[in-house]
Amino acid sequence: MSDSETTPFLAASSSNKAADPDARPSLEQSETTPLLSSGATPRYDGEVDDEQNETASIAAGEMDAASIKSTTDRSIPKPSLIAGIVLSLFALGIMIGAFFVPVAVEEYAKQAVVLEPTNLSLVSITTSGVRARIQANFRMDAQRVENEHVRRVGKAVTWLVGSIGTEDTKIHVHLPDYDNLLLGSAAVPSMDVSIANGQNNAVDFVADLIPGDAEGIRTIANEWLEGRLDTVRLQGKADIQLRAGMIPLGTHSIVESLTFEGHDMPQLPAYNITRLNFKEIPVPESRPSQAEKWAMGVEVTIKAFNDYPISVDIPELGFEILVPGCGTADPPIVVASAITHRTSVKSHSEVAVDADGLVDKLPEPLTRACPHSNSSPLDLLFEKFLGNETTTVLVRGQQKPGGDTPGWLAEILSSITVPVPFPGRSFENTIRDFSLTDVHFKMPDPGAEPDDPESNPRVSGTIQVLAGLPSEMNFSLNVTNVRANADVFYKKQKLGELNLKEWQKANSTQFPATEGGEATLKIQSRIVDAPLNVTDADVMTDVIAALLFGGRGVELDINALVDVQVQTVLGDLVVKGVPAEGKIPVKPLGKDLPGLAQPKVGNIEILDTTSDSISLRALVNITNPTTYSATIPFISIHFEKNGTTLGEAQAENLDITKGNNTNIPVFAKWNPTMGGKTKGRNVGRELISQYLSGFNTTITIRTYNGTIPSLPSLGESLSRLNFTLAAPKLRLPPPGGGKDKDKDGDHFIRDATFHLWSSTAQFTLASPLKKNMLYIEYVNATALYNHTEVIGTIEYDLPFAAPPGESKTPRLPVVWDLDSVGYDKVEEALGGRMKLDARAMVGVRLGAWRERVWYWGRGIGAAVRFKLPNGGPGSLVFVW
Known part of the structure; x- marks a missing residue:
């Protein structure tokens, strides 16, 4: 036995060791000496013992090596030795057991415990809570403990104990950061588990889970759903009765806190809406004598994957569907009710939830225009949905859903509002056919300023649209009015804007889906005087050039946002901002439109003359070979020969119809000096001479910036086109x-x-x-x-x-x-x-x-x- 192990309580002098390094005190000395006083102890009879004197001298360091040697030869009493050993061990045990072992074991238990949930399933939903079956694996893993001494003590203690058991326990979970609100409680039955290192325990028990304060649950749930819950701290309290085998270990009050960070908390699973069907359904009135009422039914199937080891059979639940109001401060608006079917949720598997919704009427706040706006909450909802944007609807439990839904569950669900992203729909390729027939153009008022809305040409015609209906829409509808703002393009270049600010009467015919096809809706509307704002005169010129000289028609692309008034089972709805794309085929005007027009001049009346000019009025007959008609309040053109302007012609209040147009009054001014005093007169003289001589004479008509005074840019741009026609024949007397x-x-x-x-x-x-x-x-x-x-x-x-x-x-x-x-x-x-x-x-x-x-x-x-x-x-x- 070494010195460090035999003399923990002995304060030996270093000088004595130096005097006799080989000198070793006897076992009796080393074990009994710490229990003796360093001074002489008086006896009860008043004498001093010789042995005590010798011992005192040793303790004082006054004895020499020879005296120490002689002392060791003396015998020590056995009772004193045993008493000293027992007392020392007892003191050490108290110190270790009272101070070191509990702390080490507690630290060991915190770090070494491993709890792996394998399944959580709901056995039943009771009137007071949930009866759940909890399955998990429990074991102690010493390798998780960082401190070596704590790991040794913990392994030793848990090996000695072997297993531990608990009696029936009730655990209460509170929210310390929310006025210590009770989140819920769980009644856990008694169980026995092995706590030896590495020994796995398959835990399988049924517990009654009872929800606590509904307000606390609502607060936590809503903050979590709104993304405002960065952390949440839970505090569990329980009085646990422990036993080791049959030996009771008493009741221990345990209070533990657990903090969850936002990213550690479970998230709402990603889901897909795999079925969405709107249809008309009858809703019987409460009294049999009343007629059957119709409402809008919605069938929805949502699928998601359950990533968690949780299984549950969810009963029928009632919910309210809400949409946001005008502003964040406005309460949401209830628009529908829904009932989910019974759903079986299995752990780590796909879950399909079927629900039936009902919309029996549209609440007035939903269709009422928001303050300082022309849009209602319904308009805002449709705007996002039809624009293929994700909108948000709100789902909240019904307070009185009926059926077998327990009251406590209804109370909790009715206090939680879940925002559900609802994907929009792309309406690309919805328009199957778009045509504009019986087109009539009305040129702008010549007195309008260029920036005045009255300076735009106007278009009238019959619009026919054949649109494919989404497969989800299985109900009848009738379009009664339309209005739109449309952008018109030619070869991907914007030509102008067609604005229908006023409602235009419309009617529609719905065709059911054929086998392998889709349902369609044919809409027809007569638009009258819709302003066409030409934003790019050069593009307009390209269109006219293609129609005149291209030999075939052109297609104009149209992108529009259409407002539609629709009659449905819910009443009259106004759907705003429906995206529509289509093409407007424009028939060619003919390669030789001026020639086909066959202008003839008759009834010439001279109004004024000067030495250089003649102002006249004539009646002209022309033929309109196109399918279009036009109203022209005012138009002015230049006529020229070989690039030399010889005069101008003007017409007012023209109403050009299809076919023959007779006796059109035209005012003209022959003034060759417009092309130069000398050159113009020479060119003009030559032209008149050829005309009188019966030659095949042609003249060129050309627009200019004054052709349409309110659209100078259009006239300037159209001047790039040359319209050459044969000189019109004069109507001579028979x-x-x-x-x-x-x-x-x-x-x-x-x-x-x-x-x-x-x-x-x-x-x-x-x-x-x-x-x-x-x-x-x-x-x-x-x-x-x-x-x-x-x-x-x-x-x-x-x-x-x-x-x-x-x-x-x-x-x-x-x-x-x-x-x-x-x-x-x-x-x-x-x-x-x-x-x-x-x-x-x-x-x-x-x-x-x-x-x-x-x-x-x-x-x-x-x-x-x-x-x-x-x-x-x-x-x-x-x-x-």
Whole structure:
């Protein structure tokens, strides 16, 4: 036995050890000496014992090595030795048992205990709580204990004890941070478990769980659901009666606290709505005499995966479905009731919950507009749902659900409101067909400012929409009114906006789903004067160019938000912001629209003249070959030739219908100086000369920034397009006052009579003017045969008038070329027909306007005969 083990209570002198290192005190000395006083102890008879004196000397350090040696040879009494050993061990046991062992065992128990729940199932729901079967694995794992000394003591104590048992125990769980509210209690039956290290215990018992203060449960649940519960501290209290086998260990009051962080608490499982069906269902009235009432029924199936070792059979439960009000401070609005079917929840498996809902009416707060807004809570709900956004509905237990739902459960569920994210729906590809027929365009008021809403063109037409109905909608509905804000695109570029701010009458026809198909809804509405705000004039120009020159129609894309008034079993609803996408096919206008229009000008009336211009009014007949009609309050265009502007034409209050449009009043101004004083007049003179000579004359009409005064950008943009058309034919008076229908009425010169003997010629003229006098101021003409052989010439510089209708000219002097081949051909043509050419320079005057034009008639058919009775001998008559 070493010195450290034999002398724990002996204070030996270091000097004595140095004197005799090999000297070892006897066992009796080492064990009895600590129990003796260091000084002499008086005896009861007054004498001092020699042994005591020697012992005192040793304790004082005054004895030498020889005296110590002699002392060890003396014997020590046995009772003293045993008493000293017992007392020392008892003191040590008290110290270890009272101070060290309980603390170590407690620390060991906290760190080494392992509890693994394997299953929690509800045996039954009682009127006061829940009877649950709890299954778990319990064991002590010493390796979890960090302190080596605590681990040794704990293993030793638990090995000695072996197993421990408890009597029936009631555990109370409180919320210390919420005024110590009682969360619940559990009645746990007696049990025995082995506490030896590594020994597994399969724990399986049934406990009665009784909920505590409903307010506390509601507070914790709602804060958790709202994400405001960062931590929660639970405090459990129980009086546990312990026993080791049959030996009672007394009753121990245990108070333990457990803190859960937010991320450690269980989360609501992810779920999928696998079935959602809306349908009409009959709801019988309370009195049999009353007629059956219809309501909206909802069938829902929700599936989720249970990640926890919990099994439970959930009875039928009643819930209220609520939606948020206008603001966060407003109470939610109850819109429906729902009952879940009995559901069996198994641990670590998928759970399917079926529920039936009922909406018998729409509460007034749901459809009432919110303060300072045009939208109601229902509008806000639909806006998110139809926009494919996740909206939130609220689910709350019913206070009196009926059935076999215990009152305590109904009280708890009715105090908890669970926000449930409800996914929106994408309405892409919902529109199957979108058409706009009987289109009528109305151009804007010319007096409107460019930024004025009245400056937008307006569109009327019949909209027909064929929409596919979602499979969830299995109830009848009828669309009565629509309005919309639509963006119109061409080749993904925005053309403009079509705004229907006012309700437009509509009707609908619902077609049930066919086998393998879907239900559809056909909606038809007549829109009237819907403003089309052209936001990009260049895109509009591209559309018109494609319609005019592309040879085929175009498709305009439309993205709209539609408000719909619908009649349902719940009454009249207004659904706002329904997204709609579609295409508007626009038929082509024809590759040669100006040519197909076949404009004809008649009834020309001169309104004013200047030395450079003529202002006139004419009635024009055109043909509208398209399927569209238009109302044009005002339009102005320029007409030009080879890029030189020669004048402008204006029209007001036009109503262009499909097909023929007659007697359209058009105001025009011939003013070549718009294209330059010299160049314009030369180009204008050339154009008039070609026109009078019967050439195939064309003019170009072009828009400009004043075409539509309220839309200058559109007119400017459309000016990129060239609309070239044949010069319109003038409506001339019929030949012979309308009696001679066989003669051509399109020539300005109807016939001519040549008098050989007097060498004169007289012509019959046809003036297109109805009220104005035209003056011929001079004529310098040459008649030709075969384009080159001169027959004769006319030079006349005395003005003469050409009144409206047919008139004859004075006899104009003719100088014959008697030696020419052409003159011989005239003589040969007596009694037959021949063709002549004519070239002339003619000066004309109309009011203050004067112009010198040339005339060239080629291949003019002429009938030649000798006229005796009235024409005089030797007269030749040429009828053109």
